[in-house]
Amino acid sequence: MNIRTIAITAAALGLLGYLVYRSEDATTRKPVANKVTVLYWEKWTGDEAMKMRRIVNNFNASQDHIYVKMLSISGVADKTLLAASGGNPPDVAGLWDTQMTQFKDAGALTDLAPLAKEFGIKEEDYIPGYWKLMSPGGTLVAFPTTPASTALHINKKFLKPGEVPPQTLEELDAFTDRISKVKDGKVELAGFMPAEPGWWNWGWGYWFGGKLIDGDKLTINSPENIRAFEWVLSYSKRFGVRETQNFQSGFGNFSSPQNPFMSEKVVSVMQGVWMANFIDLYNKKLPWIAVPFPLPKDQQHLKGMNFIAMDTLVIPTGAKHKREAFEFIAFVQRQDQMELLCSSHGKNSPLVKVTDKFFNTHLNPYIRLFDELARSPNAAYIPQIGIWPQMDSELKNAFTEINLGTKTPKEALDAAQARLDPQWRRYQQQVMGRSITTAEAKP
Amino acid sequence: MKSEARIAYLFAMPWILGFLTFLLYPVMASFFYSFTDFSVLRPPRFIGLENYKEMVQDEVFWMTIRNTFTYVVAAVPLSATVAIILAMLLNTKVKGLAFYRTLFYVPSLVPMVALGILWLWIFNGEHGLLNMSLEKLGMSKPPNWLGDPAWSKVTLVLIAMWGSGNAMVIYLAGLQDIPQSLYEAADLDGARLVAKTRHVTLPMLSPVILFNVIMGMIGALQVFAVPYVMFPNGAPARSTYFFTTYLFDNAFRFQRMGYASAMGWVLFLITLTLTFVALRLSERQVHYDRS
Numbered sequence: 068m069n070i071r072t073i074a075i076t077a078a079a080l081g082l083l084g085y086l087v088y089r090s091e092d093a094t095t096r097k098p099v100a101n102k103v104t105v106l107y108w109e110k111w112t113g114d115e116a117m118k119m120r121r122i123v124n125n126f127n128a129s130q131d132h133i134y135v136k137m138l139s140i141s142g143v144a145d146k147t148l149l150a151a152s153g154g155n156p157p158d159v160a161g162l163w164d165t166q167m168t169q170f171k172d173a174g175a176l177t178d179l180a181p182l183a184k185e186f187g188i189k190e191e192d193y194i195p196g197y198w199k200l201m202s203p204g205g206t207l208v209a210f211p212t213t214p215a216s217t218a219l220h221i222n223k224k225f226l227k228p229g230e231v232p233p234q235t236l237e238e239l240d241a242f243t244d245r246i247s248k249v250k251d252g253k254v255e256l257a258g259f260m261p262a263e264p265g266w267w268n269w270g271w272g273y274w275f276g277g278k279l280i281d282g283d284k285l286t287i288n289s290p291e292n293i294r295a296f297e298w299v300l301s302y303s304k305r306f307g308v309r310e311t312q313n314f315q316s317g318f319g320n321f322s323s324p325q326n327p328f329m330s331e332k333v334v335s336v337m338q339g340v341w342m343a344n345f346i347d348l349y350n351k352k353l354p355w356i357a358v359p360f361p362l363p364k365d366q367q368h369l370k371g372m373n374f375i376a377m378d379t380l381v382i383p384t385g386a387k388h389k390r391e392a393f394e395f396i397a398f399v400q401r402q403d404q405m406e407l408l409c410s411s412h413g414k415n416s417p418l419v420k421v422t423d424k425f426f427n428t429h430l431n432p433y434i435r436l437f438d439e440l441a442r443s444p445n446a447a448y449i450p451q452i453g454i455w456p457q458m459d460s461e462l463k464n465a466f467t468e469i470n471l472g473t474k475t476p477k478e479a480l481d482a483a484q485a486r487l488d489p490q491w492r493r494y495q496q497q498v499m500g501r502s503i504t505t506a507e508a509k510p
Numbered sequence: 511m512k513s514e515a516r517i518a519y520l521f522a523m524p525w526i527l528g529f530l531t532f533l534l535y536p537v538m539a540s541f542f543y544s545f546t547d548f549s550v551l552r553p554p555r556f557i558g559l560e561n562y563k564e565m566v567q568d569e570v571f572w573m574t575i576r577n578t579f580t581y582v583v584a585a586v587p588l589s590a591t592v593a594i595i596l597a598m599l600l601n602t603k604v605k606g607l608a609f610y611r612t613l614f615y616v617p618s619l620v621p622m623v624a625l626g627i628l629w630l631w632i633f634n635g636e637h638g639l640l641n642m643s644l645e646k647l648g649m650s651k652p653p654n655w656l657g658d659p660a661w662s663k664v665t666l667v668l669i670a671m672w673g674s675g676n677a678m679v680i681y682l683a684g685l686q687d688i689p690q691s692l693y694e695a696a697d698l699d700g701a702r703l704v705a706k707t708r709h710v711t712l713p714m715l716s717p718v719i720l721f722n723v724i725m726g727m728i729g730a731l732q733v734f735a736v737p738y739v740m741f742p743n744g745a746p747a748r749s750t751y752f753f754t755t756y757l758f759d760n761a762f763r764f765q766r767m768g769y770a771s772a773m774g775w776v777l778f779l780i781t782l783t784l785t786f787v788a789l790r791l792s793e794r795q796v797h798y799d800r801s
Contacts, residue, residue: 069513072520075520076520076523079520079523145762148765152550152551169765173549173550173551173552173765174551174552175551252651309658312635312657312746313635313636313654314636315657316634316635316636316638316654316657317634317635317636456759456764460743460759463745464743464744467746467747471659471746473659473747493564497557498549498552
C-alpha cells in the first residue's frame with residue numbers, strides 16, 4: 068500500500084469520525100456559552116409542546132448556569148430507551164405513567180429520591196394517588212408535568228329540566244335506554260357506550276370492586292371483572308353487535324369536531340379533565356356537565372372512584388447532567404409553574420396545595436370536581452406491573468371478543484388470565500430476578 | 511492491478527463498512543440474542559432454546575402465523591393476477607399509453623402510512639366511499655370492513671392490490687421481451703387471445719412471474735405498516751395481528767428483544783423454506799429457454 072493510499076484512507080476515516088462526532092454535537096448538545104445544556108425530550112407536539120416551552124423559557128430566564136434545550140420527539144419512549152442503551156440518553160424525558168414500572172424494572176430510570184431530598188421535595192407535597200404513580204414499587208423515578216382525573220361528561224340537552232344526572236350505573240343504563248335512537252337497524256344516537264373512547268376498557272372491573280392484580284397475583288378473571296365485562300356486553304346487546312360496529316366506525320378522531328361527544332352522537336362519555344379544552348376548541352356551544360362516574364348500586368362504598376393518570380418527567384439512566392436536570396424538574400414542580408402549566412393544558416394540579424386563582428381562572432368549570440376526584444382514596448390507576456403492555460394488549464383483545472360476541476366474558480377473561488400468568492412468572496424470574504417456588508410455577 | 515484493486519476496495523469501503531456495521535453485525539447479534547433474555551438495557555442473559563420453546567406454546571404466535579399465511583395466500587396471487595392483467599392491457603397499442611402506465615404506477619409510490627389513513631376513510635363502515643357506493647348500488651347492509659373480523663383481512667388483501675404498479679412495470683418489461691414471431695406463429699395456427707395468452711404469453715412470462723411471486727411473498731410475509739396504522743393492536747380480535755406486528759410489539763412494547771430476535775430468525779427460516787419450495791415447484795412450469 069503506497070503512502071497516497073494510506074493518506075486517502077486516513078483522511079476518509081478521519082472525516083467519518085469527525086462527522087459522527089459533530090453530528091452528535093449538532094443534533095443534541097450545542098452548548099450555550101458558560102452554561103450546562105440539559106437536553107429535554109418531550110412527547111408533546113403542537114400547542115401542548117408550546118405551553119411546556121413557556122415553562123422551559125421561564126426556567127432558562129431564571130438561570131445563569133443551566134440551559135434547557137427542549138425537543139419534541141415522536142416515539143419518545145422507544146427512543147429514550149434505545150438512547151439509554153446506547154449510552155447517550157437525554158437528561159430529561161417526558162413520558163407517560165403507563166411506562167414507569169416497565170422502565171424502572173428495565174433499569175432505564177434514575178432513582179430520584181436523593182435529589183428530591185436535597186431539593187426539599189417531599190411526598191406530602193403531592194396528592195397521594197399521583198405520588199404512587201411517581202414511585203412504582205416504592206422507588207421514586209418520576210415527577211409530574213400534568214396529571215388528570217376522570218368523570219362522566221353529559222350533554223345537558225338530553226337531561227330533562229331539573230333532572231338529576233345518573234347517580235348509579237343502573238340509572239346510567241336506564242338513561243341510555245331512554246334517549247338512545249336506533250332506526251332501521253342503524254344507531255343514530257347513543258346515551259352511553261362503554262367502548263367510547265375506549266381508553267379505559269381494561270378498567271371497568273374497578274367499578275365493580277375488582278382489581279387486575281392483588282399483591283403479586285393476577286386477578287384478571289375475578290368474579291368482579293367478569294361482572295364488569297358482562298355489563299360491557301349488555302351494551303353491545305342493547306344496540307346490536309353489527310350496529311355498534313358501524314356506529315363506532317363513523318366516529319371521527321378524538322381531537323376533532325367529529326368526536327362523537329362533540330358531534331352529539333354519544334350523549335355521555337367518561338373523559339378526563341382535559342375535555343373542557345377540546346369542547347372549547349371544537350364545539351363551544353355544547354352544553355355539558357361533568358359528574359362523578361356512577362357506581363353500581365351495590366358498590367356505593369367506592370364513592371370517588373375514577374381513573375387518575377399523569378404525564379411524567381424522568382431522568383434516564385446514563386444521563387450526563389443529572390443534577391442540572393433535576394434542578395429543571397424541581398422548577399417545574401414549583402406551585403406557580405405547575406399551576407401555569409396545568410391550567411394551560413386544562414388539567415388539575417398534582418400538588419396538595421392549590422391556589423384559589425388556579426380554580427377561579429381555570430377553563431374547566433368543573434375543575435374543583437376533578438381536583439376532588441384526584442384526591443379520592445378510591446381513585447384508581449393502571450396496575451403498577453412491568454408486563455402492563457402485555458396486560459393491556461390481552462384486555463383490549465378480551466374486550467373486543469366480548470363485544471363481538473365471539474367469547475363470553477368468562478371465556479375471554481379466563482383466556483387472558485391463562486396467557487398472562489406465565490408471562491408474569493417469567494417476568495418475575497427474568498427481569499425482577501425473583502425465584503418462583505414449585506407451587507407458584509404451576510398454572 | 512494490485513494498486514487498482516486497493517483503490518477499488520477503498521471506494522467500496524463506505525459500503526463495506528456500512529454492510530458490516532449496519533447489516534452483518536445486527537444480523538449476527540440478533541442470532542445470539544435469540545438465545546438470550548434481553549430487555550435492551552440489561553445485559554443479555556443466555557437462556558438456551560427457551561425463546562424457541564416458548565414460541566411453540568405461544569397461542570398468539572401461532573395466530574399471527576395463521577393470519578400472515580392467510581394474507582400471503584390471498585394477497586400474492588391476487589396482486590400478481592391484477593398486475594399481469596394491467597401489464598397486458600398496457601402492452602396494447604392504445605392512445606395515451608404512457609399516461610396510463612404512469613397512472614397505474616403512481617399509487618405504488620404513496621407512502622405506506624398515508625396509504626393507511628387514506629384507506630381508513632374509504633373502508634369506513636358508516637361514511638366510507640366504498641360502503642356509500644355499495645348502498646347506492648342496492649346493498650342494504652354492506653360489510654363492516656374495519657370492525658368485523660370476517661372482513662378485516664379481506665380489506666387488507668384488497669389494499670394489497672393498490673401496490674400492483676411495481677410488479678406491473680416488471681411484467682410489462684417481460685411482455686415486451688416476448689418475441690413477436692411467437693404470436694405470428696400462433697396467429698397462423700388460428701390461436702385466439704385466450705389460447706395465445708395460455709400458450710405463448712404466460713409460458714414466456716413465467717420467469718418474471720416466478721420472480722414477482724417470490725418477491726411478493728417475501729413482502730407479504732413482512733406486511734407491517736398498513737395494518738399497523740389501520741388496525742391498532744391487530745384489531746378486531748387480533749384478526750389482523752401479523753407476524754411482524756407481534757415481533758415489533760415484543761421488541762419495543764414488551765421489551766423482549768430476545769424473543770423478538772428468535773421470531774425474526776423463525777421468519778427468516780419460513781421465508782427461506784417457502785422460497786425454496788416455490789423454486790422447486792415451479793421448475794417444470796417456468797421456461798427460461800427462449801431460443
